[in-house]
Amino acid sequence: MSTFTYYILDVFTEKKYAGNQLAVFRQAGELSSDAMQKIAREVNYSETTFILSDEQINGGFDVRIFTPNEEVPFAGHPTLGTAHIIHSKIIQGKSKDIILNLKVGQIPVTFSEDGYSWMKQIQPVFGHQHDAQRLAGVIGLDFSEIDPRFPIQEVSTGLPFFIVPLKNIAALKKAKIDTGKYFDFIKHTLAKGILVFCPETHEPQNDISVRVFVDYYGVPEDPATGSGNGCLAGYLVKYRFFGKEAINVRTEQGYEIGRPSLLLLKAEQSGEYINIYVGGKSILVAQGEFI
Numbered sequence: 001m002s003t004f005t006y007y008i009l010d011v012f013t014e015k016k017y018a019g020n021q022l023a024v025f026r027q028a029g030e031l032s033s034d035a036m037q038k039i040a041r042e043v044n045y046s047e048t049t050f051i052l053s054d055e056q057i058n059g060g061f062d063v064r065i066f067t068p069n070e071e072v073p074f075a076g077h078p079t080l081g082t083a084h085i086i087h088s089k090i091i092q093g094k095s096k097d098i099i100l101n102l103k104v105g106q107i108p109v110t111f112s113e114d115g116y117s118w119m120k121q122i123q124p125v126f127g128h129q130h131d132a133q134r135l136a137g138v139i140g141l142d143f144s145e146i147d148p149r150f151p152i153q154e155v156s157t158g159l160p161f162f163i164v165p166l167k168n169i170a171a172l173k174k175a176k177i178d179t180g181k182y183f184d185f186i187k188h189t190l191a192k193g194i195l196v197f198c199p200e201t202h203e204p205q206n207d208i209s210v211r212v213f214v215d216y217y218g219v220p221e222d223p224a225t226g227s228g229n230g231c232l233a234g235y236l237v238k239y240r241f242f243g244k245e246a247i248n249v250r251t252e253q254g255y256e257i258g259r260p261s262l263l264l265l266k267a268e269q270s271g272e273y274i275n276i277y278v279g280g281k282s283i284l285v286a287q288g289e290f291i
Contacts, residue, residue, distance in 0.1 A: 003289045004028055007085050011077040012224035012253075012261040012280035019254070019261045019283075020224035022081040023048040025290065026089070029062075033071065039290065040066035046219045047078040054090050060099030060106050061086055068218035073103035074158030076226010076263075076278055079119050083109035084282035087117075104158035116264065118279040119226070124234030127154035127190060135164055138181045139196060139213070145171035147198075150239050155231035157276060160191035161212070163235045169200035169209055173256060177213045177220070192216035195228040197251075199241075202260075207249040208232075210263075211256060223254030224261035226278045233267040234274045245269040 005026045013019025023043045028036070028050035040048040045068075052062040064071060065078045083098050087109075091098070096111045109119045129151045136143045146152070147165040154160050166172050175196050186192050193214040201209045210232065212225040222228075229251055236247050246268035254261040264279035 002030065003291050004031075006288060006290050007089070007284060008286040009081045009084060009282050009284055011081040011282045012226065012263050013283060014262060014281060016283055016285055018259055019280075020077040020222065020259065021045045022078055024082050024085045025050045026085070027051065027054055029053050036064060036066055037071070041068045044068050046214075046217075046222050047072070047075050049078045049082045051082060051086065051090075057101060058106075060101040061090070062101045065102065070217065071103070072159055072217070074107070074227055076119070076228070076230060077224050077280075079107055080109065080117050080226060080280055081282045083117060083119070084284070087111055088284070102158075115281050116279045117282065118277050121157040121227075121230040121276040121278060123157070124231060124238075124274055124276065125156045126234075126238065127156065127160065129153045130162065134185065135162070138178055138185050139164065139194060140176035140178055141166070141171055141174060145174070150241065153235065154189065154191040155235050156190070157227065157230040157234065159193070159227040161193045161195045161228045161231045162191045163232055164194060164196045166196050166198040169198055169202070172196060172198045172200075172209055172211060175211060177215060179215060182213075182215060186216060193222075193225070193228055195225065195232060197232060201252055202255050203252060205250065206252040206262070208251050209255075210251055210253040212253065221257050223257055223259035224263060224280070225253065226263065226280070229253070229263045229265055230276050230278045233265040233276045233278065236265075237267045237269055237274050
């Protein structure tokens with residue numbers, strides 16, 4: 001078996017050892033799907049990505065994304081982190097615009113001079129709404145701690161999530177998945193991840209606090225979730241959470257598990273469409289060879 005160069009990054013953070021960890025494998029096209037899954041399980045981060053070739057195909061780079069349990073068509077921090085490796089290691093900064101060819105389609109990523117990169121997510125799909133009483137039991141909260149002004153709804157920009165509005169940060173901190181109720185609940189739903197949020201924050205410069213639970217994918221709690229926050233951005237615009245048809249907000253996540261993260265969300269209503277951009281920084285932590 002060949003050796004493969006890999007990189008470890010922290011994504012959606014301003015400094016090392018925070019944000020969401022990501023392993024990126026380069027020139028991995030000869031690996032089988034089974035081998036990729038085994039490597040992702042060995043690494044055991046929320047996601048591991050595989051850049052199949054250093055050469056572009058149809059204007060983009062072919063990339064596959066795996067959780068410890070299965071391949072997924074799209075995920076946020078793997079998209080930004082993998083784009084960072086392509087930008088810095090493969091094309092060596094020759095273009096500020098990169099396209100990743102993912103299972104969900106082509107996702108563009110743009111690099112700005114301030115060190116942030118931005119991905120444009122596909123149009124959000126708003127799915128089924130769900131009963132707050134039942135969801136409260138799944139996430140270990142009292143019914144009264146869920147904000148009744150907004151729906152609990154499945155939303156997808158390539159990977160579906162339940163979006164659950166909470167009243168305050170006390171409820172956010174208290175949330176804890178009842179795994180039995182959780183797996184029973186998701187048996188017949190497209191969404192598997194649960195994103196809870198509130199308008200109170202740990203840090204005064206931020207606008208919103210988020211936690212994401214994804215036991216289905218082998219990750220009890222995710223420290224920074226670009227795909228889920230993209231869904232949230234569409235939700236915030238659709239339901240005018242901030243009273244406006246456009247948002248530009250700072251989202252914090254991961255504080256409850258010791259991996260504080262910062263995600264930047266921009267979204268706006270344009271006719272029947274909602275344009276969504278999720279931004280953040282990626283920091284290289286290590287590199288080596290897998291043998």
